Amino acid sequence: MDTELFAKLRKQHPLVVNYANFVTPQFVANGLNALGASPIMTLAQEEASELMTPADALVLNLGTINASDMPMVLALAKAATKLAKPIVLDPVAVGATAFRAAAAKRLLADFPIAVIRGNAGEIAFLAGIAAQAKGIDAGESATSPATIAQRCAERYNCTVVVSGKIDVVAQGHNLATVYNETPLLPAVVGSGDLLSSIIGAYAGIAEEAFDAALLGVVTLGVAGEAAASQLEATQGGTFAAVLLDTLATLDVERLNTQARYEEARRA
């Protein structure tokens, strides 16, 4: 795990352009801000290129994707690709509707997506594995998260994060499993959206997308556990605020001592 990236984020404040869903944008922006990144959200196709020029990364969240936003999403992805800025894709509820599936698959076909992050159901769908999905965040599959992540990573030749009680990060022959977790993270609508954007912030300053994804997962997991340790397991409302407080005080030492993960890399 490359905790140097954390120090670099605190120093450089990477600018993350977000195509955000309209449900959780403030939570995502506050989370990025608390961590030390610089968020910006846009709805204007005309400014795609100018926003991506100083930006370090692009995060495309499909939570409330719709036809009239698509030209802007494509313009952002095109600008990011031209400028070689990494793109993170959060395919929210991708298996639930043909429209979402078509949007995600078009983005995956036409642009070099660096990281895909979703729950097991969403990633299984993209990987072509049968799965069940209900609502925004749920998603179960008979296949193991590691297998789902690896197949999706292979299919789209990128880094893939499967979020859940255990998080898995896969890319080529690299595989990491992160055990930091708290039931309070899924209690907050938008915690997955925030994770995708945190991965985007790291990806914007990392050499390897896999490092960005792994550190992103550990960052939210460690901060989440630290925030949860001050609360009852049912205080999801209060937790959202305390999580932001905790992201602001996170440091390399806490990341190193409290991260619980396994990592297997092969050349």
Add this chain to the structure above:
Amino acid sequence: MDTELFAKLRKQHPLVVNYANFVTPQFVANGLNALGASPIMTLAQEEASELMTPADALVLNLGTINASDMPMVLALAKAATKLAKPIVLDPVAVGATAFRAAAAKRLLADFPIAVIRGNAGEIAFLAGIAAQAKGIDAGESATSPATIAQRCAERYNCTVVVSGKIDVVAQGHNLATVYNETPLLPAVVGSGDLLSSIIGAYAGIAEEAFDAALLGVVTLGVAGEAAASQLEATQGGTFAAVLLDTLATLDVERLNTQARYEEARRA
């Protein structure tokens, strides 16, 4: 009051499709999530039918209704009607503009709305009773909330909730008055939106819309009072988070012991 519905919600996690206003969607989603329901928000007309198929209910919130969203709103309502899923209508500030009035009246004319929930001013307007409205939530009338609710329920042949210091639920010859209240609920922008969506969650698993509406009002009233009991009467910011915490720990016993309401039903 049918508290079995509460236990059923906790077990079945009804999926509530929300056409949400853009001001309070995260609060509504977190509230539904804390209670045990499963929220999804959409802005894509193309996915209306696919989202409504697994869904248990549809909530249409007109808080920031606009012309370009109308085709999607109609597609959602059409799909819900075809699939016999209950529709809850929240006619935010309906009396303030002709556009909102036209949107609400079209929905009421073309689709079998199960529940309408609003403040006295909004419901009086729909019932054809003169009233005053200013801003989002205010709304007063010389007519009693019970009469307003009953007339509106009669006109549109549905269940109607009038929210205020006292809440009234009316449908046909049934009438309930709920006394649970706290000044902290109106201090949070979106508490009415959340109530409409909670009623939607119950309506999706109830036999009778009246039962869903009454239990919805009691649920937010009891949770609101419990949350407020930990705070000063001015802590509206903190209350929003504690309310979510409280919704997550609500149980049938608290609902039964702390509900304060009168109910009159006639065959």
Add this chain to the structure above:
Amino acid sequence: MDTELFAKLRKQHPLVVNYANFVTPQFVANGLNALGASPIMTLAQEEASELMTPADALVLNLGTINASDMPMVLALAKAATKLAKPIVLDPVAVGATAFRAAAAKRLLADFPIAVIRGNAGEIAFLAGIAAQAKGIDAGESATSPATIAQRCAERYNCTVVVSGKIDVVAQGHNLATVYNETPLLPAVVGSGDLLSSIIGAYAGIAEEAFDAALLGVVTLGVAGEAAASQLEATQGGTFAAVLLDTLATLDVERLNTQARYEEARRA
């Protein structure tokens, strides 16, 4: 400083129509509500005139301005102008893209904007002074905030607020500098948006836009300091809620005793 305006706001609950960005609308609405104003947000061009008729002020926030919203923004500005209701402009990230610059400049050219509020980078850009901007809120310039504010005020013949560690309010020969501040305000995404809307609320009931702007800056500064005094300097998440609590309990005495500012007025 005209603290009578504060008492008047608490009594009259001015109605503020907001064209809000989609990132922070709930925080802005809750902040206005806590202070005692009455917020409404809209996305429908058709209702511009009807909403502005009972309204006291219009706030145009360009945080996520886009082409399809422009006709509505223009309709709101036109209605406000016709009805002589003050308009506050928040030119978020105006220097970052040609699209934002064109939108802001068109509004400034075509309508009598009462107050412009932004950070040093945004206001310097509008004033034609070279500056650096990155992300939403950052913005630095070699020129002093007072000079930036004065030049912008002169150019557009209005009141201008430059927000930062020190806030400056300029209009004609009037200049005020406000020293109340806390690092927790910039830690909350949307605190600038809230300030613009608070200024709008005061402007709707003030004789002079300068008085509204100065009191708005002092209001958020004093409330922010009071909220921060209960917290660690890193608790940005918790601060957002406590700030709302504090706005609700603010009174004239606290404003008078805790305001720290200098004011120079010339006839």
